[in-house]
Amino acid sequence: MRKIECIIKPFKLDDVKSVLTDLGINGMTVSEVRGFGRQKGHAELYRGAEYQVDFIPKVKIELVVAADMVASVVEAVQKEACTGRIGDGKIFVSPVEQAVRIRTGESGEDSL
Amino acid sequence: MRKIECIIKPFKLDDVKSVLTDLGINGMTVSEVRGFGRQKGHAELYRGAEYQVDFIPKVKIELVVAADMVASVVEAVQKEACTGRIGDGKIFVSPVEQAVRIRTGESGEDSL
Amino acid sequence: MRKIECIIKPFKLDDVKSVLTDLGINGMTVSEVRGFGRQKGHAELYRGAEYQVDFIPKVKIELVVAADMVASVVEAVQKEACTGRIGDGKIFVSPVEQAVRIRTGESGEDSL
Amino acid sequence: MKKIMSLMAAGLMILPSLAFAEDAPVSEMSFILNTFSFLIMGILVMWMAAGFGMLEAGLVRSKNVATICLKNISLFGIAGILFYLMGYNLMYAGVDGGFIGSFGLWGADDAAALAGDYSGGYSAASDWFFQMVFCGAACSVVSGCVAERIKLWSFLAFCVVLCGVIYPIQGSWAWGGGWLSEMGFADYAGSTLVHSVGGWAALTGAIILGARKGKYGKDGRVNPMPGSNIPLATLGTFILWMGWYGFNGGSVLALGDAASAIEMGNVIANTNLAACGGMIAAMIMVQVLYRKVDVTMGLNGALAGLVSITAGPATPSLGAAILIGGVGGVLVVLAVPLFDKLKIDDVVGALSVHLVCGIWGTMAVPFTDSGTSFMVQGIGVVAIGAFVVIASSVVWLVLKFTVGIRANEEDEYRGLDLSEIGMEAYPDFQTIHIGGGSGMPSNAAAQVMTSAATNPAKQH
Amino acid sequence: MKKIMSLMAAGLMILPSLAFAEDAPVSEMSFILNTFSFLIMGILVMWMAAGFGMLEAGLVRSKNVATICLKNISLFGIAGILFYLMGYNLMYAGVDGGFIGSFGLWGADDAAALAGDYSGGYSAASDWFFQMVFCGAACSVVSGCVAERIKLWSFLAFCVVLCGVIYPIQGSWAWGGGWLSEMGFADYAGSTLVHSVGGWAALTGAIILGARKGKYGKDGRVNPMPGSNIPLATLGTFILWMGWYGFNGGSVLALGDAASAIEMGNVIANTNLAACGGMIAAMIMVQVLYRKVDVTMGLNGALAGLVSITAGPATPSLGAAILIGGVGGVLVVLAVPLFDKLKIDDVVGALSVHLVCGIWGTMAVPFTDSGTSFMVQGIGVVAIGAFVVIASSVVWLVLKFTVGIRANEEDEYRGLDLSEIGMEAYPDFQTIHIGGGSGMPSNAAAQVMTSAATNPAKQH
């Protein structure tokens, strides 16, 4: 099994979710993160002093999938989340040794 | 060492924390995430339009443990976090190569 | 490639970010987490009942780097985030198999 | 001190103004001023409904905020309609030393004044308006106490009965010229008639409903469920403080002569200083007892001072007003943990503020007003308390065994905002499910779990 | 019912007070009371600007909150200055049955009164103040409707014209003694002259601006964009309710005689009960239609009741006031989805409340006021509606094709707070980008994406 972490622009979340469910993925875990990268943050003004907000809101999707799904998921997310402009984000894939469904105690790919 | 990620229902957090400390775990990192899965979200109503909130609040617990602790931790969490109803969550185990305690610079299992 | 996860005290974030950019790192993803560990939380008072808040705000930095950068990053973060007092946090290193830049589709170390 | 009081305690003071009734122009001016005072002061009292709303919205957890907002504004709507349909007449029409007024819609009759006879003293509608806004305040007391677990429509049904029946009947006894007023019971602006009435109704409600899940641990532990928005609670307290000038100041019931104006000045100054005394006393108490100042106790202390002075704001000196309010502030700090010890779960401290200090304030009147007696004050407190406890228990129990009054555990855990009204109060903000502020301490979680396992409904 | 009305409908009632003008002392008192009423009631109306501000700040998404706050407070500043520069005189100076007053700065002239002749009735500045605060209310209606997408300075430019030209010109027709008042058109406190004027201006603005991105799906779906702070919206409603006592009560335009005071009492009681009726009716409607009570509909219902009674709060009985308000509450629940069906995006429900109920309230006057006719009321509604629609369309279009009125899509997505004013309303709170509350449903996201791809500006 592999864990795929996708860091994307927030407004892309619904599109990415749709394409993933189309691929038959029916579980994922999402969180709000802040990204630092090539894309620069916005300037804010407060009482005569301007300042840069370096960290940009991003959404992180984590999903654990069977190894044979990795290629198609990565490709789908990459295509769907892409706007072609700086800050579109990253996809990282890493190994997972074990997975358990808490409700039933099932483990392995059955639990996903 | 292994990293154990548990995605659970928020109201189970205190129970899971207790059982983990009973097992001798004395460190973990917790965050708020939103889950998408078989469990369906709730409907909200706003000014005559109803809509579905797909993402359900969950809590993610991350803890890094020595390899020999994995089995007992996974079992304990699975038992404690289980309500038997859809949406109880998942446990994922993945490899960790190195761990460092920032305060002392210790590394390996000593640092946990 | 490796993923380096650093759990640090929130007020150290800017320092750690600086030292990382000095090392040539130009991307990272940050999130707010709550830590449970040796450091004890604060007591709050509400209407005659005192209670302990166990979970302490921490910041988690995740960054994926080429394998040969790991040592220097870990060392730099450990030094910079250290106050010498309990609760300084941890650094975990784990393997990453694949990385993709969404904008361009590049993969591998080029995508970081 | 409504209606009847203006002919009793303040009788002598009113006389000069009635005397002017002969000389047309001046008495018309008195009529106008009395009317205008009712209206302006009534507007300030209406504003207290907003104060209760913000106080309660600040002191409940974020998952119940939209519901408490809705309750607070809609109860004011109910109060207006019910006081028109039956409340006013039940309270004021033909009580004649008895136990109840008469039934019937209220309607304004200003024919005499329009024909140039100003002896009625004020416009009918201005009086109706001023009396009506008081009725809403009693409901507001209830809503805060039973928050976070009561069903919306059952709560509103209770308000209908409270506004339409319970409040006006007991009100007729003192302010409507009923038996208590004949005995000489004194309650200037309603420490008992408004605040402790709300408090008794809230107490029975809180007991019959039971505590919020997780509030009390098996081992007797009290699990705090901190309020979600302290500045909002502070704003609510400021609003209440402001509105109270109208609550007490307007209860002079006249502005048409110098004596009334002087009394109004004294009442407002005393009201203010009682609030000051209550707040500072509560802050000092809480600092001494807990080594830290809980803001919400300071806020409750100010309100405690206000409730305490309400039964008799015209007679004390400023110094006495500070003391009366200060005792209220001390009482509230002691009462809050006491109710918790009794496992009576009062979300915003309404019982400590309105019930306890309402009784204290009523019993304190004879200290500064020689025309009253502890005995009669005590009779009033007990009689009204007994009536309200019995009447509201009946209503709560009828509701409980018909439509039900309590949200189920699952709904309570998710919050009434999602389960009862299907919306969130702060949908854009991430709320905390970890650690402090969640109001879901471990044994509570255990309870909820059990319920979840046995109750296969929609889940989290 | 300004100026002219005080000589018309209320004419008889005012007479006694004018009669007193001969005997110095009393008429001085009448003068003082009239003046004081204008000031106090005007202060309450000013307070409504805060109510609109909080209501709108609570009903927009968190990324547009700071901007809507700024708009609401600055439009009140603009109203004051413009009403001084030209508004007041355009509305009241030398209309003489015509269509417009005269141009010129306004200045107080109290020479007669200072010389002991009180026949003017009230101080000049008190009248100016009372009329000015009404003008701000019309702008506030607009701001809520066109929120979350309009550019700050273009909006303020529109307010300048609305306060300086559009509002006073149509106002002169009825309250300034122009042609509508000569026909007998009755609008006591401005259901039409203030509320539906704001509503028409908002309607043209909403149409010309277009809906917020993502609000309406291709398939006709309405995507909710929930308001970010329900207690704030509730507070705003309470403030408006309170201020409305001044809005309608002050529109008696006199307090110097008993008849006026009686009328003021009736107006305030009716105003209150119309709000009660509107709110309760809306809550029941929404419960019946959707099985849950949307708080924001309850709030809108109360405001609907208030707008509905505003055209004629002096003549109905209390029961009739409840009905008039109640119909308003029903209308608002029906109108909100209707406007959505028409894809007219009204962020806070301003059209349903102020336009629809403004018309309803105006047309309802003849039911209780025999001195008015449906025909004349209809002429007034149509004439003023037509004028405002045309005039504001011109202004909106001129702005659109010169400086532009709409923030670009990228800026709208990021929120006007960051793009227009470079700050956040709640910088310390984490806001939600996932799931509910984001107001960025999937097809919206798609639209934004397209725009993002074709518009290589700064990004997210």
Add this chain to the structure above:
Amino acid sequence: MKKIMSLMAAGLMILPSLAFAEDAPVSEMSFILNTFSFLIMGILVMWMAAGFGMLEAGLVRSKNVATICLKNISLFGIAGILFYLMGYNLMYAGVDGGFIGSFGLWGADDAAALAGDYSGGYSAASDWFFQMVFCGAACSVVSGCVAERIKLWSFLAFCVVLCGVIYPIQGSWAWGGGWLSEMGFADYAGSTLVHSVGGWAALTGAIILGARKGKYGKDGRVNPMPGSNIPLATLGTFILWMGWYGFNGGSVLALGDAASAIEMGNVIANTNLAACGGMIAAMIMVQVLYRKVDVTMGLNGALAGLVSITAGPATPSLGAAILIGGVGGVLVVLAVPLFDKLKIDDVVGALSVHLVCGIWGTMAVPFTDSGTSFMVQGIGVVAIGAFVVIASSVVWLVLKFTVGIRANEEDEYRGLDLSEIGMEAYPDFQTIHIGGGSGMPSNAAAQVMTSAATNPAKQH
């Protein structure tokens, strides 16, 4: 313009009303109206305490919000008690052209009026109430400036001295009939006596306390620490604006004759337009200078206009009022960065608004009031400034070297809510520790780290 002023500048206007004192009925009416005006306007001024509270709660970071709420409401409690214990008599009793009144509890004496002699003009308590609420305003100015780092009880101790000693002594010089009033110093409602007094006390406090950690970088950089709740700050400004009608309008000190009523109308209209002018001027300034409109500058601009007009709101024309306020609005936009350049850390802009514009407003009086001179106005400003600076420095320093005034660095970093009062203002909301809004920019972080390393206390 208190007490003494009513016999000076407005002397002629008051005469007619005093003349009526002979003919009983009318003068009783004057007495009532004067009293009622004090009460209603005083209630509006009390409301400003809530305005300051909300403004400050909105402009501090979320970790200090509960504490600032507590400070703002408790300082009002302190003001009431201290003004009773000593403040009123120190300010008004037997000053006789001198430098100080007398010591002693205040008590109402209305015997003459109750006996039918209305020449006193108003009820004693109404006057006390109106004077008392002003005293609270001066403290509120201080609390905003020294927020986010001062210890709770030390701050309250300072308020005790400010309300009980400093404020009344300097107040006696002008309003109590002391030496400044004899020179002809004019300060109608307190640009100097209230606002700049608060400002000077705040200035010394801010300097002695030092800036918040991290506010000023080594390289002269100013690190913004954005306010956590902009709608709350906006609400606070609306409340202050509303309350200011009472602040200035009530300072006519009479309503018993037509001349006073006319003056009150003018004062309120001018007050309103000065606020409009200040806000619009500030918005334009900030747009021109920074290309974006900082909301908080707009809010400060409105307040600047209000402070500016306060020294002389009766004499300017409406146009002049706009200008006086507008200059205030410009000053505030320039002063905010100036204080930052001087590394005087003023959290909410209190110095720019209350001190700078308080001086400007006082010096601007002679432009429209020929009875005053720049020289005398300058003497008043300097004398009062010097006295307050010296007196409050002594108090701050005594506190500093006894109980301490500043929270330690660790506590400051965690926020005063956790460290001083052990609770959170928004416990349910996730707050941001990453990036903007944290108010913990990098060099600040560095400083905190150093402290943390050397100070082995409880940590984060």
